[in-house]
Amino acid sequence: MPQLQKLYILDVTPEQFIDACNETELQETELLLAKRKQNDLKVYNAQEAKAKLFSSPVFEPELVGPETGHNGDMKRCSLCGNYKKAP
16 A cells, blocks of 8 residues: 655644643653753853863952052952962
């Protein structure tokens, strides 16, 4: 017997999808979404940590004087907080 093959495109809105799910399918969907959200958060946190780790330090002028043990030619690093002689 001959076979016919056709490609069908079905548009389903998120609301239609949720309405068609039973209770178990809704719980499974919720678990999958929670897992994806957690993974996205891990990726975002890793990207933030990498950016902070590999960004070049910025030495900002700070009020320094005898009370800090430094004279006026020292600046504080924005990443580590250490003092460095101003260039």
